[in-house]
Amino acid sequence: MERIYLDHAATTPVHPKAAEAMMPYFTSVFGNPSSTHHYGRESKAALQRARRILADAVGASAEEIVLTAGGTEADNLAIMGYARNHHHLGRHIITAVTEHHGVLHACQALEKEGFSVTYLNVDSSGLIRMEELEEALRDDTILVSLMTANNETGVVQPIQAIGDRLKEHQAVFHTDAVQAVGKREIHVSDLGVDMLAASAHKFNGPNGTGFLYVRKGIQLSPLLHGGSQERKRRAGTESTALAAGMAEALRLTLEEMELKQTEQERFRRLLLTQLEHGGAEAVVNGHPEERLSNVLNISFPGANVEQLLMNLDLEGIAVSSGSACTAGSIEASHVLTAMHGDSERGRSAVRFSFGLGTTDEQINRTAETLLRVLQRMKMLN
Numbered sequence: 363m364e365r366i367y368l369d370h371a372a373t374t375p376v377h378p379k380a381a382e383a384m385m386p387y388f389t390s391v392f393g394n395p396s397s398t399h400h401y402g403r404e405s406k407a408a409l410q411r412a413r414r415i416l417a418d419a420v421g422a423s424a425e426e427i428v429l430t431a432g433g434t435e436a437d438n439l440a441i442m443g444y445a446r447n448h449h450h451l452g453r454h455i456i457t458a459v460t461e462h463h464g465v466l467h468a469c470q471a472l473e474k475e476g477f478s479v480t481y482l483n484v485d486s487s488g489l490i491r492m493e494e495l496e497e498a499l500r501d502d503t504i505l506v507s508l509m510t511a512n513n514e515t516g517v518v519q520p521i522q523a524i525g526d527r528l529k530e531h532q533a534v535f536h537t538d539a540v541q542a543v544g545k546r547e548i549h550v551s552d553l554g555v556d557m558l559a560a561s562a563h564k565f566n567g568p569n570g571t572g573f574l575y576v577r578k579g580i581q582l583s584p585l586l587h588g589g590s591q592e593r594k595r596r597a598g599t600e601s602t603a604l605a606a607g608m609a610e611a612l613r614l615t616l617e618e619m620e621l622k623q624t625e626q627e628r629f630r631r632l633l634l635t636q637l638e639h640g641g642a643e644a645v646v647n648g649h650p651e652e653r654l655s656n657v658l659n660i661s662f663p664g665a666n667v668e669q670l671l672m673n674l675d676l677e678g679i680a681v682s683s684g685s686a687c688t689a690g691s692i693e694a695s696h697v698l699t700a701m702h703g704d705s706e707r708g709r710s711a712v713r714f715s716f717g718l719g720t721t722d723e724q725i726n727r728t729a730e731t732l733l734r735v736l737q738r739m740k741m742l743n
């Protein structure tokens with residue numbers, strides 16, 4: 363049985379060429395990039411090449427890129443690093459209820475340090491309302507952190523409009539673009555963002571590495587204390603191999619981005635049409651247009667999602683739920699709850715996410731299997 367992986371929003375396989383690009387830095391070019399001898403200089407040059415590719419990918423300059431151990435660290439560094447360095451300007455932060463926990467939990471930690479946080483709501487399509495942001499902005503707001511694309515629904519926030527609005531305010535704008543980098547055109551100046559987080563394992567790079575774009579002139583208090591790597595913003599010896607793998611993965615992803623978008627739109631249509639023809643009650647979650655192409659979140663009202671996912675897994679299909687299963691009971695995710703309340707819709711959601719290796723045949727088999735499993739579950743229920 364050929365297994366089908368439709369969980370690319372959770373993590374992606376490393377592109378073979380990105381894996382290949384990393385190999386020399388494990389064996390022959392292994393120097394510490396901070397060493398001044400030949401070995402160190404070779405690694406440093408490779409690190410700089412990687413940094414330049416990452417910077418170009420988001421329209422930044424190389425000094426504005428801080429290498430991190432992934433998206434969570436990049437979000438934490440942006441939010442905690444900025445707030446702790448600028449509390450003299452104010453202690454108020456704005457974010458949204460549908461953010462990733464890498465943002466939400468960093469904000470909650472800051473609340474314990476005396477900051478106050480406004481959590482914006484979203485409408486039923488998953489978008490924040492500009493009026494609500496407007497109302498939330500205060501003279502002592504120092505930071506707004508709103509994600510580019512949501513990891514559960516793929517919904518894309520109006521980043522450019524938010525960036526434009528914040529140009530007239532002291533607050534800096536951080537965006538968690540972990541799901542969006544490599545999926546959409548990103549140019550930090552056009553978008554008006556001051557900080558942007560990315561993670562390699564979402565674009566066919568290795569796990570455990572990512573980066574934070576920090577606009578020139580913005581000071582952050584580091585999270586880690588130690589050496590003066592990354593211009594004193596992130597202590598610890600850089601992994602040249604991971605940086606090289608991440609850069610190559612992003613370069614390859616961007617080369618094919620538009621092609622992939624078209625293909626993924628086809629996958630979406632294919633899956634939805636077949637489910638519809640098969641008589642499944644499938645309700646799509648998230649804004650119909652303001653969204654990524656590769657994430658499709660569908661509710662199957664009345665279905666027991668845990669059972670559904672287990673059955674699909676037995677049939678070789680890996681997808682994920684929009685729910686967290688706690689001790690056998692299904693709890694709707696914080697994202698779907700924010701959009702639809704604590705409803706059946708939130709509890710019966712499945713996330714399909716496409717990526718490297720996804721084919722029409724796989725989508726066809728997924729639809730057939732899904733219909734069969736739904737049919738069987740109805741018979742059992």
Ligand code: PLP
Nearest residue numbers: 432433434462464513540541561
């Ligand atoms: N932000 C978003 C939107 C994500 O989807 C993820 C990954 O699940 C993260 C942050 C965290 O990234 P990482 O797994 O690299 O720490």
